[in-house]
Amino acid sequence: MVAVAPIPPFETFYAEHAPEVLGLLRRRLGSDRAEDAFQETFLRALRAYGRLRHGERLRAWVLTIAARVAIDAHRRAGEPTEELPEIPHLDGRPPYEELAFLTDTLPPKERAAVVLRYGYDLDYDQIAAALDSSQDAARQAASAGVRRLRRRVT
């Protein structure tokens, strides 16, 4: 049996990632707008937290949610958006880099789903929470993206 990281109490998760999430949101949105986005990010995470099946890769998960919240805020303000979440990495190359050249022509949602699934190895429930959609929609976006890539590669 493979040991899987248990889901930490939300307090532990929040305390560990709140500073980094706020940093990302301030870079994306500026200090003022970052505050509402900070609250929205952790409320989305809290909403999805009960559906998590394990505590793996929670950092990538919450930074993805934050990036999506920032995109939504840009959209509401009618500003151009970067679709692919920028996820700071601790060491080495971020795992999505290898996928980037393949996926940068995909529609935004498919691209995010493919990168999160295959670049970050997140589960569909985590991807769904990050994209603020259902698990089925996340799964469909990832497989539509993969089909589209296959057609292009072959």
Added chain:
Amino acid sequence: MTVPADLDSRFRDAAARSGLLDASYDVIESEVGPLLAAVTDRGLARISFDPEPEHELEALARLAGPRILRSPRALDETRRELDDYFAGKRTAFDLDLDLRGLEGFTLDVLRELAKVPYGATATYGELAARAGNPRAARAVGMVMNRNRIPIVLPCHRIVGSSGQLVGYGGGLERKEHLLRLEGALL
């Protein structure tokens, strides 16, 4: 980068209001030391004399679920009643209790314990008898020792057969302090 205190507390308030938390906790100052108190949607679930959250959160998560956050606002009523109690202005608590997971003799004992009035004491044997098993004084001792909600479920009022204090999960000094506060000890 640190999260500014007002932003942090706004999120904690919003989380408590959202109804999404399995449990909220806070550390409450009292004259018997800081107390960690936790509430769920069912009521007060825990009071601990050990205020270090990391010692309590895992057990609380097993009981209620992992969505646990420190949220002072959610503990307002608990804090108010405890403050009144320690100020000598309150002799009974009006708090709902979350006793999930407890059953049988343990639950019977805790229900009888809740009826032991402010300023009074009872012996382990008496409490055992009230719960329907006069020979179970030792088992009552175990139930007192594992009481998740001390002070509010007043296990400090339960003493040995000749009135000696015997033991207390929070230490005998605290038991003595609470009994003096209530006027049960001189």
